[in-house]
Amino acid sequence: MSTGGHNRATMAGRLSVLVGALSVPAFVGVWELIARSRIVNAVLFPPPSTVAVAVLDWIHSGQFFGDLSASLFRVTVGFLIGTTGGIMLGVLTGRFRLLSSLLSPLFHILRPIPPIAFVPIVILWFGLSEAGKLFLVVWGVFFTVWLATHIGVQKVDRGLIRAALMLGTPRRQMLSEIILLGALPYIVVGLRTAVSISFYTLVAAELAGAFAGIVYRIEIAQQNMQTGQVMGGLAALGLLSFVADRSFAAIAERAVWWR
Amino acid sequence: MVAMMHNPLRPTSPLRLVDAVPEPSSAVPEAIIRVEDLSIVFDVPRGEVIAVDRVSLAVMPGEFVSLVGPSGCGKSTLLNAMAGLERPFEGEVTVAGKPMLAPRPDIGMVFQQPHLFPWKSVRRNIAHGPRALGKSKTEALRIADDLIDMIGLTKFASAYPHTLSGGMQQRVAIARALANQPRVLLMDEPFGALDAQTRAVMQDNLLELRDRINATIVFVTHDIDEAILLSDRVLIMSAGPGRILRDLSVDLPRPRSSAILTDPAYLALKRDCLDLIRTEGRKAFEQMEAVT
Ligand SMILES: Nc1ncnc2c1ncn2[C@@H]1O[C@H](COP(=O)(O)OP(=O)(O)O)[C@@H](O)[C@H]1O
Ligand SMILES: [Mg+2]
Numbered sequence: 001m002s003t004g005g006h007n008r009a010t011m012a013g014r015l016s017v018l019v020g021a022l023s024v025p026a027f028v029g030v031w032e033l034i035a036r037s038r039i040v041n042a043v044l045f046p047p048p049s050t051v052a053v054a055v056l057d058w059i060h061s062g063q064f065f066g067d068l069s070a071s072l073f074r075v076t077v078g079f080l081i082g083t084t085g086g087i088m089l090g091v092l093t094g095r096f097r098l099l100s101s102l103l104s105p106l107f108h109i110l111r112p113i114p115p116i117a118f119v120p121i122v123i124l125w126f127g128l129s130e131a132g133k134l135f136l137v138v139w140g141v142f143f144t145v146w147l148a149t150h151i152g153v154q155k156v157d158r159g160l161i162r163a164a165l166m167l168g169t170p171r172r173q174m175l176s177e178i179i180l181l182g183a184l185p186y187i188v189v190g191l192r193t194a195v196s197i198s199f200y201t202l203v204a205a206e207l208a209g210a211f212a213g214i215v216y217r218i219e220i221a222q223q224n225m226q227t228g229q230v231m232g233g234l235a236a237l238g239l240l241s242f243v244a245d246r247s248f249a250a251i252a253e254r255a256v257w258w259r
Numbered sequence: 260m261v262a263m264m265h266n267p268l269r270p271t272s273p274l275r276l277v278d279a280v281p282e283p284s285s286a287v288p289e290a291i292i293r294v295e296d297l298s299i300v301f302d303v304p305r306g307e308v309i310a311v312d313r314v315s316l317a318v319m320p321g322e323f324v325s326l327v328g329p330s331g332c333g334k335s336t337l338l339n340a341m342a343g344l345e346r347p348f349e350g351e352v353t354v355a356g357k358p359m360l361a362p363r364p365d366i367g368m369v370f371q372q373p374h375l376f377p378w379k380s381v382r383r384n385i386a387h388g389p390r391a392l393g394k395s396k397t398e399a400l401r402i403a404d405d406l407i408d409m410i411g412l413t414k415f416a417s418a419y420p421h422t423l424s425g426g427m428q429q430r431v432a433i434a435r436a437l438a439n440q441p442r443v444l445l446m447d448e449p450f451g452a453l454d455a456q457t458r459a460v461m462q463d464n465l466l467e468l469r470d471r472i473n474a475t476i477v478f479v480t481h482d483i484d485e486a487i488l489l490s491d492r493v494l495i496m497s498a499g500p501g502r503i504l505r506d507l508s509v510d511l512p513r514p515r516s517s518a519i520l521t522d523p524a525y526l527a528l529k530r531d532c533l534d535l536i537r538t539e540g541r542k543a544f545e546q547m548e549a550v551t
Contacts (some may be wrong), residue, residue, distance in 0.1 A: 159374040162344060163432075167388035167439060168364035181378045258378040258419050 046228040051235070054221075054228035063217065064236075070212040071202060071240070074130070078137025079198045083145045083191055085138070090149020091175055094183070100150075107146060115140035115197075116204040123208055133205035140201035141194040148190020152183030188252045195248045199241040214240070290317035291475050292341060292443060296350035299336050310336040312500035313350070320442075323469065323476045325486035325493045327532070329540065333501025334479040338445050341477060342368050354443055364392055367441035367474070371448040373428035375420040381431050382407060382416045388439040399438075406434040409471070410464070426457040430464070437472060444474040450485070459517050462488060466515055483532050484520060487511070495532065497539050505535055 028048045034040060035047035046054075058064045093100040093107075115136055126132025156179055164178045180187075206215035214237050221229035299311040310333040318324050326334045339345035340352050343359040343366070352359045354366055362368075375384050382403045389399035407416050410430040412423075420428055429449060436444060450458040462485060469476065480486050486493045487509055495505045511525060519525050 157374065159370055159372055160376065163368070163370065163374040163435075164376075164387075164391075165344070165362045166342060166364075166366070166368040167391055167435070168362075169387070169391045173391060178376070181376075184378075258421070 043225065044227060046231065050228040051231045054226065055232035055235070058217070058229065058232060063212075066212050067214050067217045068236070068240075070210070070216075071206070071214045071237075074133050074137055074205060074213070075198050075202050075244075078134045078201070079141055079194060081134065082138040082141030082198070083194055086142045086145025086190070086194075087149050087180075087187060090146045090187075091153055091179055091183070093146075094150040094153025095175065095179060104150070107143060111143035111147065115201045119204055119208045122205075128209045128211070132208075133202075133210065136205040136208075137198050137201045140197045144194050144197060145187070145190045148193075149183060149187050152186025152190075153179055155186065156182030185256050188255050192245075192248055192252055195244055196241065199237070199244070203237075289319065291320045291355055292316075292318040292477065293353045294337070294341070294350070295352075297337070297340060297347050297352060298349040299333070299340060299345055300348040309500035311340070312502050314501065314503055315350075316494060316503060316506070318475055318477060320475055321473070322492060323478065323490045325478045325480055325490040326496060327480060327483060327486045327493055327536075328496030328501065329498050329536075330481060332496045332498050334481075334496060335447050337496075337501060338368075338447050338477060338479050341443070342366055342445050344368075364388065364439045365441055366443045366445065367436035367439060369429070369432050369436050369444070369446045369449045371451045373420070373425075373432040375428055375431055375435070377420055380417045380419055381412060381423070384420065384431055385435045385438050388435060392439060402438050403434075406438055409468070410434045424457075425453055426461060429453065429461065433465075433468070437468075437474075441474055444472075444476045446476065446478045448479050448481070451480070451482075458485075463516055465489060470514070483529055483536070487525060487528055487532070488515060488517065488519060493532065495535055495539075498542075504539060507532065 032047045032049060035042055035045050035050075042050075055064075058067075089103065093103050118136060118139060122132045122135055126135060160182055161174070161178060164174060169178065202213075203215050206213040207219060210216040214233055218230050218233035218237075221227075221233060294314055294316045297311055297314045298309065301308045301310055312333075314333075314337060326337065328334055336345055340347060341354065341359060343362040346360065354363070357363075359366075376387065379387065382400065385403035385406050386396075386399035389402050390396065394402070404416070407413055410433065412427060412430060412434075415423060415427065420431065423431070429452075433449070450461050453461060466489065478486070478489060483493075490509050493507045493509060494503050495507065496502065497504045507528070509528065511519060511522070511528075
């Protein structure tokens with residue numbers, strides 16, 4: 001009886017692995033069939049083969065890597081600046097009451113405004129420059145990381161701080177080691193959310209007007225009715241943020257190394 | 260009284276009553292810890308809590324003194340004041356002649372919870388203090404390794420705290436506090452969270468350790484057995500607000516081990532302590548009855 005149950009369990013397991021592996025190819029296949037069957041308008045819903053050709057053209061034209069690096073630059077630099085600022089200010093407001101009274105109310109008012117709503121004012125301030133795009137990503141990332149750090153710092157075990165005080169830990173090391181590492185598990189959660197935020201603010205930043213970038217390319221293709229290129233761009237963006245999220249998850253797992 | 264014949268030097272009664280409140284300045288000029296008329300008051304939502312109420316005491320260099328009292332009587336607050344973690348509301352605490360206004364590296368502390376840095380290995384936890392005080396990495400790690408051998412955790416030097424048992428963690432916490440070679444070691448119910456068996460082992464370890472280090476120790480506990488076994492002097496505190504009721508010298512021979520717990524002289528001393536505490540407990544209870 002138990003072996004039967006065991007066999008059934010492994011069979012169910014194998015089946016689900018198989019179905020999982022076939023999920024995306026099956027979807028692409030069905031899409032190809034439907035698009036070619038003329039049930040739908042092939043100009044609006046191009047088959048995957050057309051999308052693949054558009055992507056290859058994109059790469060051959062040499063624009064792809066320019067677009068990719070422009071987008072990657074905005075996302076990574078914006079992410080790094082925003083998270084560094086968020087962590088630093090989070091440590092400070094989490095640790096120093098007066099600073100928290102000064103800044104927290106302001107941050108709590110600004111935080112819920114969707115970063116996309118800042119696009120018009122950013123265009124007025126920065127025009128179509130890179131600085132404006134970075135600003136949007138930084139802005140989007142900052143508050144999430146600040147709040148996660150602020151809360152994390154306040155949850156650091158007071159006993160740990162007292163122990164460190166008794167051992168003569170200097171003020172600087174108290175912030176940069178005890179407080180920061182004590183709050184790290186919370187910070188990492190904030191950073192993971194910030195990865196996806198940085199991508200969606202990137203979209204807003206490039207739609208607002210750019211000269212290169214994956215989302216910029218999608219918009220240009222849309223204006224030219226190149227739907228294959230639009231979908232190729234979407235796929236590239238999806239893949240990029242998927243890879244970013246997964247690699248960050250892997251990093252996050254190791255970031256709290258003592259667990 | 261077989262034990263007594265082996266030791267003719269032992270005084271007839273192990274219990275000696277000392278003035279409950281020692282004269283601050285003249286009587287004990289060479290004290291290393293001096294608490295004078297110390298009161299500590301906490302602001303709470305509904306008014307104030309007097310945690311420590313005009314306490315005076317003195318501890319001699321090299322002495323092992325226990326503070327015993329019911330929970331909530333202010334033992335931790337008093338100890339924290341000696342550590343510089345709590346500021347006096349009134350009165351003064353001086354250690355080695357200097358008033359305690361902030362923690363100082365010549366005073367070590369062991370808490371009820373080990374509070375080890377979870378991101379550091381055993382070795383690096385112990386090396387933290389010497390590093391913080393500016394010693395080189397090599398020097399700090401050498402100090403750590405010596406202490407690790409002393410607490411018998413050589414095999415666990417590179418383990419992270421969460422992989423150790425409670426007793427092992429607390430041994431690391433003690434070693435970490437000793438790494439700065441403190442003149443004064445404050446211990447706040449350090450074995451309170453351990454099971455009875457581990458606690459007995461830890462007590463024996465501490466007795467051995469004490470012979471090797473050169474520190475004055477103030478030890479908080481609510482376990483009378485533990486206090487008598489370990490100490491030269493036991494201070495019994497009243498139920499809150501904390502005051503010192505009695506100051507008992509424990510004139511039992513050293514080296515001691517937990518074998519002493521069945522010694523008749525020890526039992527006599529313990530009975531005296533328990534009587535005191537029971538009377539005090541009843542008083543506190545009657546006071547509460549009268550109020551309500
Ligand atoms: N930070 C604090 N804020 C307010 N009340 C406190 C604080 N610390 C201790 N107390 C109060 O002071 C009294 C003594 O506490 P404590 O020193 O921890 O006692 P013990 O260690 O003897 O159990 C208790 O009534 C406790 O509630
Ligand atoms: Mg306590």
